[in-house]
Amino acid sequence: EYLIIDDSETLRFNGDEFSVFYVVKKTVDENPGDGGNPGILLGSGRAGASGSEYKNMLHYLYDDHFDINIDDDTTWNNGDFLGNYKIIYSERRNATTGSDTLNNYFDGLKESSFDIGVDYGTLTPNTPTPIHxxxxxxxxxxxxxxxxxxxxxVSEVIVFKKALADEERATVSAYLSSKWGLTANVDSDSDGIVDASDPFPTDPSKWISFPEALRENTSNEFTPMQGLALWLDASNVDGNHNSGLNDGDAVSAWKDLSRNVSDLTQSSISNQPTIVSTSANPYLSFDGANDSVIPVLFSAVWDADGNFIELNKILGTPAGQGDDQGANRAQ
Known part of the structure; x- marks a missing residue:
């Protein structure tokens, strides 16, 4: 089963920018343990010996990742698509200076980018083909x-003959997440807060409603108090008001609601604390043995009068285990 779009100059994947939104879900694990057999979403062009008759653009959907191919260049990343609806945004962005890129976003977050050099050229063969x-x-x-x-x-497909600006991409993503009931998993503006819990899902500068005690100005609920460096709230461990957590669940990440540092994480299941949500006030329970969440080490910078200036992220590892690889392990 497949559909054909007749060749049209207005919808060719040529040397210009383009971008595509998909709302899709893989339903069958066709090759367990090996990512499954890929299926084509949109595709155009030919493949074969090099030359002007062999140019193509193909979007592959596997059970566990998405792949964009243009001629011989490709970018892909894991996405856990089997049994899960995803909003995919894939683009070719032509740079005014420097290299052009292929970029993929899953549920609002940028997952992969591939450098295709300068002026990669057309993807349309001398004899154009329909799009499938x-x-x-x-x-x-x-x-x-x-x-x-x-x-x-496939629930929805939207094609643009340009790479969208960040605010345009966020607006379309928010429309799709709301329309298809995916707001609990989609972060349209890439600010770390899913749309369902984000008062302004298309504005990355506004990610949470701060209580008056933590506001810079009591009349502005979206601007934190200057100097707020870290905020951990057991009633909102996951940044989604604990909608993804049940009483007794192990907690692998505790989100910093101030957004100043990476979230606290614990990848080892045996060392994860648990959330207790049956009491009037939720809390994380540590067993006194080996439960811990890995902090992000940071240094604060103060001026001569003792006023807070900035917070510098150093490590994502516990003290005494210094490396510089873990500053963003809180996803």
Missing amino acids: LGRKTYSLTSTTYSQYYLNGI
Whole structure:
């Protein structure tokens, strides 16, 4: 099963910028343990020997990752697509200076970027092909090579003949997350707060409503008090008002609601504290043995009068285990 879009100058994936939104879900694990067999979402062009008749753009959806191919260049990243609806945004962005890039976003967050150099050129063969949704566009009668039929669900596809600005991308993502009931998992403005818990899901400068005690100005609920360096709240451990946590669940990450440092994390299940949410006030319970969350070490900078200036992130590892690799391990 697949659909055909007749060739049109207005919808060719050529040498210009383009971007595509998908709302999709993989429904069958076709090859357990190996990512599954890929299926084509949108695809155009031909593949084969090098030359002007062999240019293509293909979006592959695997069980556990998404892949964009243009001619011989590619970018992909893990996405856990089997059984989960995802909003995918994939773009070709042509730089005014420097290299052009292919970029992928999953549920609002940038997951991969690939440098394709300067002026990579057209993706349209000399003899243009239709665009297909659900299978590849070349070697259509071959029994030797897979046709890459898509085995999954497609709810919406939106194509732009440009790479969107951040605010445009956030606006479209928020529209899709609201329309398809995905706000609990999508962070449209990439500010660390999912749309369901974000009063302004398209504005990364406003991510939470601060209580009066933590506001710079009591009349502005979205601007934190100057100098707020870290805020951990057991009633909002996951940044989504604990909607993803049940009483007794192990906690792998405690989000810093101030957004100044990375979240506290613990990847070892046996060392994770648990959340207690049956009491009037939720709290995290540590067992006194080996439970801990890994802090981000930071240094504060103060002026000569003792006023806070800035917070500098140093490490994402416990004291005494210094390396500089863990500053953003809190996802």
